[in-house]
Amino acid sequence: MRLLACFWDHARMSHRLEPLVIRHTRRLPLPSGPVGQGGVAARQFDAALLSVGFKLSADLMERLSGLTEGTVVEIAARTLDTVREMAGDHVRHNVYFVDFPANVPDTFDFWMWCIAEALADDASRDGTLARLSTGVVDLLTLPSYGSYQHTYAEMLAAHDELIAAAGDRMTVLHLGGTPDGEVTALYLAMAGSTTPLGEEGLRDLRLLAGACADGPQPEVIPVRENRAVVNLARLHAGADLLLDTVTDVLRLACALSDGDVTLTEPTRFSSLSRPLRRALLAGLDSVVAAAPAKLADVSAHREMFKRLGERLHPHEYPRWPHAADVFAVARGEKEARSFDSRIEELIGTDDIGGAVRLLTAAPGKLFRSLDRLLRMCRTQDERDAVVTAAEQAAPQVSGRVLLSVREHFHNRTREAGERRVFINRLGRAWVTADTRPPVLPPERTRLIAALDAETRRRLPEPGHLLIDPDVLDVALPLSGKATAAGLGVLPRGSLSPVDGELLRFFTYWKQTSHTTDFDLSALMLRADYSTLSWLSYTALTAVEGEHSGDITNAPEGASEFINLRLGAVRGAFIVPQVNIFSGEGFEEVEESFFGFMLRDAEQEGRPFEARTVRMKSELRGPGKVALPLAFLRGDDGRWQAKWLHLYLKGNPSSNRVEGNRVSVATLLRGIVERDYLTVRYLTDLMNDRATATTLWDGKSVPDGPVTYIGLERPEGLHADSLIITPENLRDLIPA
Structure with a gap:
């Protein structure tokens, strides 16, 4: 029975970590199970994936086809949940105007309709008349404003089916190695990363480190935040800690309290058990005993060390006098010049x-x-x-x-x-x-x-270098903080081509406990960064496109969309933004994300179609205005996305595109006119060592091993190839 329990615990852990492997590597860990005839179920699985812009590689399809139908169905259910969330298709995206982008009214006409509806309602008539007598009416007091006027099913019935197009996104899921092997490889890659991870990366690393505490470890962990997360797992596993500064111990204490291991935000230290206190004090003592000069590092985080000392009670442990010195320096009782x-x-x-x-x-x-x-x-x-x-x-x-x-x-x-x-x-x-x-x-x-x-x-010897031209203008990920978690997201400063006739932004949020109103807007700027026009809840229609309508409360989740006809855009820049008008912040809501879709004009379809999504990123940052990216028109008339990942402080409430357009334009100019180091810079340096350099044509691949660098991994690459895509682009950064 004990062996059976261990087997099920291991299986549950593998299933819990499988989504991490899929999100970070675009590989499905080697499916296993009874041999059978799963071909039909595998094809149905592939068809379901196609509806959200994913597909099975040939190797993965073959592997699944050799398993029983029940096994394939179980794998499909788990995988579909993961990829739907990656694309933003795990929630229902409704719109205020039921047949958006068709028949969106003029803003003033719409407001007058809302007032007429309020006057026709016995319950709201008197209040509306009283407010109108003052010359001002609050839109939020009108019953028909800000809330869906139809069900999700009614919205679906108002739209024709999406017509498939060659330009729809297609993300291939490849066949991975064994679950344990994939989890270990991902852990080693993330723990040993030469650049800091983002918030999602650190959260995932914590799960992986706990699962891999007894397995292989990276030879070196150069990023301190990563080391703190790994030390947390080692502490719980009873392994030796990786410490060489007093700040390493402080970061570990933050991790124990579910705090910020980057030390950017203050952590409220929780009460610690005696074994944990002893471990931290012993760690501090050993670091200072080996190098007393490292006491100088205390001054950079003096207040945090003082608060930590109140939890560790160093006076109770005289056997570690060097640890006591750390807190004496923090209190100013001992000098340690930095x-x-x-x-x-x-x-x-x-x-x-x-x-x-x-x-x-x-x-x-x-x-x-x-x-x-x-x-x-x-x-x-x-x-x-x-x-x-x-x-x-x-x-x-x-x-x-x-x-x-x-x-x-x-x-x-x-x-x-x-x-x-x-x-x-x-x-x-x-x-x-x-x-x-x-x-x-x-x-x-x-x-x-x-x-x-x-x-x-x-830089390593690349051998045959195979490069996707679309990756050359992607900025090097010198920090995971310069990007956001999601699908198709690139580091700040990156440029990527935009091909399509219709550009559609979307944002979704679900409040936690308070009424919350996010407003999606798009600012159109001239070449000199002056304002040309905008789309928002105050400007529902323009020459360029339409807004889907203002939703002001999201207890069950809410979506807003902006539809743009790129051929009609008059300016040189398009800057989508998400403004917090009221309620909870980006880091307080239960969920919030932004993305964009590209379509051909004749595709029709629902307001949200997962397989047309080119990018979906989490909105998790400080401030009241989010600027995920901007769109730039080139000299040849073609559009490109410029990735920003910025947050403006904004106002405490009532943020609107009209109020921040000057600051947005100033920031955009600074980002656009700055030259970022891109993949092109490193590939140019690699050319000197490459045996051959080929620009990939999107079709054929060489027979032998290559170093492939691109936005998507092609099928058919040699098994010994080194593959670099946005998911592991940090591996390009030399140690």
Whole structure:
């Protein structure tokens, strides 16, 4: 019985982690079960997948066809649930105007109709007349405004069936390895990532780390947040912790309290059991005992360490005196001068040479300080010393920092006084004048050459390089915070082609406990970023398209849509946005997401059709206005998507497109006019080592192994090929 229980526990764990594998790899772990005749069920499974824009690869179809029908049906049910959620098809998308985008009324006419309906209703007539007598009427007080006036079934009946088109999205699910092998491989890839993961990635890593605590571990975990999540699993499994700074222990304490391991937001530490307290104190003691200078790291998070000390009670454990020193420093009872303070003292006395010599002990800090140091240099000798130190330290700097600094100096050609965009790790953005003196061209050129040489040295031998041209303008994922979870989502700064006649945005939200009103809007801008027009609940129709109608309450979930005819758009930019008018924020609602669809003009169909969805991303960020992406018209008239992943602070309530169009245009200019390091940059460096480089034509693939880089994995690639798609694009970043 004990063996049977273990088997079922393992099966449940495999089924729980299977969606993670599908979402992150587009592979279905090797289906297993009794041998049978499952061909019919497999074809039905494939047809159901097609309705949401997915399909089975030939290998996966063959594998499923050899299993029993019941096994295939069980696998299909689980998989369909996963891919429907990926595309946003797991909820019902209704619209206020039942036959949207047809017959959407003029805004004023619609409001007058709502007033007429209110006057015709005995229950609302007197109140409406009283408000009208003041000259103002609140739309939210009108019974027919803001709530669906028909059922979901009635909306479906008002629309013809979608006509299939060659341009519909088709995401292939490939045959994976064994469930354990797929889970382990995904865990190793995410835990060992050279770039930080996003919120969803960290959440998934926590599940994977718990399942893989007793299995293979990555040789190195370079990202501190990832290490905290892995340490949490190791702590529960009784394994040794991976600690080399006191901040590693602080992050682990945050993980134990379900807090923010990035240390961006304060964590309310929960009460900890004695075994957990002992583990954390022993970890702090061992770190400081091995390197007392690491006490200096405490000052960066002094308040958090003080609060942690109140939970750990270090005075009860005299056997770990070095751990007590950590909290003495946090309370100001013991001095531990930080590395940064020593640097600032040298810079404050204009000792640039001394600062550079000290910074060589911390190559990452040196690279992050290069711009500032070069601006402060007074002589050519000082500038030469800074660049020489950077050249010598480059081999010790992480690949992510190398590329970030390379992108920074590539964009340091602007003149003083131009606008500068700041974006923090939460996606909050703001703009200010760039008052920095320029970095002189000789030093800038020399640094860029050194960074290119070091990056090229670290890149692997690609063999035959096979490249999908559409991936070349995708920005390198230097941080998982620069993107969002979802389907077809690319890192901030990426460009991707937009092919279709109709562009349709959608947003969905479901409130948790309070009445919540999200408003989908689209701003159309001229080439000089001035406002041309917009679509929103205050402007339901325009030359360019239609709005589906305002929904102001979402206890069961609500959707809003904007339909655009790209050929009719008069401006150079389209900027969709989601404004919080009232109620819960993006991080407080039960669920919220945004996406867009592309269709041919004659396709018809429902307002939401999963197989026309090109992108669906979660809306989880600070602020009151979300800017997921923008659309740019090129010189040739063709449209491209520019990925933003930004959140504006906005107002506490009543955010509208009319009120933020200036700030949106300013931010958009900063993003559009910045050059991001893209996949093209790395593939150009790889060309020197490739035995051959081929641009994939979307059809045939080489017979032998290749290094494939593209938006979607083609069928028929050699089994020994290295495959890079957006799901694992971080693997391109050299260690």
